[in-house]
Amino acid sequence: MSALTIENVWKEYGDQIVLEDISIEIESRAFVALVGPSGCGKTTFLRMLLGQEQQTRGTILIDGTPLPREPGPDRGVVFQRYSVFPHLTVLGNVLIGKEMLASPYSGRLFGAARKQAAEEARALIAEVGLEHALDKYPAQLSGGMQQRLALAQALIMKPKVLLLDEPFGALDPGIRAEIHTLMKRLWHENPMTVVMVTHDMREAFTLATRVIAFERLRDRPEEKIRYGATISRDIPIWPPRIAGMASLIRPDRDGPVTQGQ
Incomplete structure (x- = not known):
């Protein structure tokens, strides 16, 4: 199992609120894409799931248990810059x-x-x-x-949760398409939940089972300075993508991919 529960999570740095009242249930084996404008807290949210940052308020659970306060082998991560030795x-x-x-x-x-x-x-x-x-x-x-x-x-x-921070943004379009195909196959074949930050809407809708948008909703000038982003949209992909199962409508695009296909 690899379900995530985020309940009333806030992240503040001094007087600056980066994330405001984030609540979301991410089911086991989901592939969630986080989108939104630059600086709205998507990467901060990912770092909280990893354990590199701690929420100021609220609760983050993995399979009903509080998330460890430090990174561990149950959470893998891939960054945009190649994180290899x-x-x-x-x-x-x-x-x-x-x-x-x-x-x-x-x-x-x-x-x-x-x-x-x-x-x-x-x-x-x-x-x-x-x-x-x-x-x-x-x-x-x-x-x-x-x-x-x-x-x-x-x-x-063998992480329960794989976190991706714009991992394919620096790749050429042709190479990115190959990596997308590989990423789909890995998600189908490995029992893990994936949470990915991306600025590429096409990438989000190509890979994810859900697309979640972060946005600053407060309009008053004094509020814009102090308050951060919250979830403004939670869009399920249709037809649904289910890990390990081929789509009845688009099996060539949304089903498990085999070598050489």
Whole structure:
């Protein structure tokens, strides 16, 4: 399970209110896209789900339990800037999470444990289409390949929730379309909830099961200075997209995607 409950959440920095009274239920296996103008608090909201920021008021629950106050392996994240380690190979980047979790002091696995982790990492690297680049370093990869690597790096920990902060915004349109196809397949095949920040409305409606708009609704000048954004729209996608199931209307676009399709 990977359901999120956000109840009456506010985020303030001193006298400045960034997010105002956010309440939303995100069902398990949903793919939610957060949209809205720049500076309206979308990334701040994502950082609260990750545990990098704490809400000033309100409650955030994952499967009915208060969200841990620090980032953990139950929440993976991919940023717009390629969040990979430049000194590690593709295989090393995907392995590092497993190694740090099992051995936080040495950051290394040995023997049978390392062999098993390496096999799992290689399978995931193949799943994102980088099996030919196991021994390459990030500087030797294109932008699209680095984002595939970042996805593998996040998914190796089997997170309940995958958080995406404009992860495809810097990619060329053709590469972005390929990554969209990959992202759909990964969402269909992995038991996780996805929350994505994007400025691209087409991307939001192409990938998501719901599109949630953040907006500053207060119009008075003195309120605009002090008050932040809240949820102004919650738009379900039709026909519905359901993880692991093909759409009866658009199975080629909204169903599980197989290799080579």
